[in-house]
Amino acid sequence: MTTKSTTQVFQPAQFGSLHLRNRIVMAPMTRRMAQDDGIPTKEIVAYYRRRAAGEVGLIISEGTPVDSLHAYDTLTVPRFETDEQISAWKRVVDAVHDEGGAFAPQLWHTGRMGADPIGPSAVTLPPRADGTTRSPVREMDSTDFQQVTEAFVNAALSAKQIGCDAIELHGAHGYLLDSFVSPVNNQRTDKYGGSLENRMRFPCEVLAAVRRAVGPDYPIIYRFSQWKVDDFSEIKFADSAQLKVWTSALKEAGASILHVSARSATDVGFPNEDSSLTLAGWSKRVCDLPVIAVGKVSVTLTMDQAYGEEADTVTDPSSAFELLESGEADLIAVGRALIANPDWVKTVRDSSWRNLKPFDKSLLAELY
Template sequence: MTQTNKSTEPLFRDFESEKLNLPNRTVMAPMTRGFSPDNVPGEDVAAYYRRRAENGVGLIVTEGTGINHPASVSGASIPLFHGEEPLKGWADVVNEVHEAGGKIAPQLWHVGMTRKKGDMPNEDAHPVGPSGLSLDGEQVNEPLTEKEIEELVQAYAQAAADAKRLGFDAIEIHGAHGYLIDQFFWEQTNKRTDRYGGDVVGRTQFAVEIVEACRREVGPDFPIIFRFSQWKMNDFQAKLATTPDELERFLKPLVKAGVDIFHCSTRRFWEAEFEGADLNLAGWTKKLTGKPVISVGSVGLNGEFTSFSSTEATSLDGLIERLDQGEFDLIAVGRSLLQDPEWVRKVEEGQENDLLPFDKAALSKLY
């Protein structure tokens, strides 16, 4: 039996919630890899995820996977989550992870207006968004029609149904970082005057309908995780909510729609979200909703992930303290696990000196 290092014991406590139980508090953060030729995850991708399960990751969240829409992803090597071959590939991933004793959720994704016309796999597909605006405010396309929005909602729902059918343990809906769902949330990219626009509550309507549709497909007991962020890929200082009250107004419709766990994306997990309190975004989300939360952001490393420069391993003391105090329930680990599939096991066994530093060369290889 593995001897748990006492200093990291809070990280290795069981996690028990209404719909999802895990052997510890670690989550593999979703990270785009681009190793799926023709948009199909192959044996190397399945082995990549299996290695993390074998080494004790509590929950694996896959890289973003494209829903059934022509403009959902940008690139011929980004995995899709629709069609016979991609879904067969994902079924193999699930089997490998489960054989290794792990649990896994696909991240359901649409890149929205961050896509450029001419991007593969569908060169003729135009980027789509609530108002046809790029993240920088450029008018690139016409706003989505309500019929087109309904079709997108159904595409998310179909992906959720397929995830459950393939044996995944949960789904994560990607609503962060300036991609499609987040473009509806963000006032700068959503200028709509119908029910999908307006104030912060109106701008949640698209996401609400996605969550509700997914819930209808997967039933009441299947876990739905929702990832959101304040920051955007083109603006690290962006805010959906500038106060706790605004954040509560934003979160309430999503809770009511059926979100079970919030994945609160920040660049540095230790930073306070609002003045006057030390809580990070996940801590505030847990306080305001009562729902379990996943925190994330430069765990175990001395540089934020959005730079993707090489970094050194650093102390986990601050993370363990916050976790032990209940500020958040789970912690997602990105680059540390990208470089070192044995990261969780090493931490549990007290082998901190053996943790591998992150090198950006890891982005071009499936360790």
């Protein structure tokens, strides 16, 4: 079946040195399935191999913390720091390559949501839904700035060394880099707080340091979002002018590809300015980098509903594919639907989206 909406999605694509067999990306998804040593297990290798065998173009790993100091929230999230952890990630890279896919680890610092939280300011999160309180957030000082930057640089260099095709910096969802951009979480009065230019300074410094370390041609994906885990309705960029300032700074600092995490890939970005252009589309309009669109592809629930009692159902992904045709996105990332369907690409391409299995939160209990 080749309709207008499927002409590009299953075609190969090239972004600098990054070659992809199609336009489908596995979105980064935390699974917490390692042991406390943070070493990816053979089950984790098999999990990623299965999605590559299902013909995903680019697999972005679950967020992988860049150090064992403040970057992690739970120890069972596989980390990207020690020789043992990096060697085990190489098994993931090799497995994905064996199956014809490309692989990028998502380098993560949980910041204010970490086990021993640090952030731009001492703004502690409210108690969890079950009433348990959060550890107080410590405001970062210049030693922390240096330590965090070095941790990202070291992880990026290790990724390049073990043959990862790209890296993604997790700059979304309220975690460390994103919390600097947020005017709510960043209340600093020095050059890292206040205006948007100041709030984006630290994420851009980290990105620029990583770019200097990995060289001019290595693909760096930068993920940012309009929502965060503890406030699904947060609007970080009020209008396209702010988005332009932010995306231009990311480009200047060395980003190769933008990963625009929206509540829904097809939602309108700034309704007051344009009645149809998505956030991904706006990102492409204001900044000429390639863009990954993500959010609610072939599922019905939004992320804030996904853990509730309502059951998800499968939907036609062609409205997301249309973003490729209209030039609003270059790649489409799929999250929950790829947990439920390791062979999502083959199913949609070779039979029908109607044969997809619906996502169910119970699927998160095991790694298949």
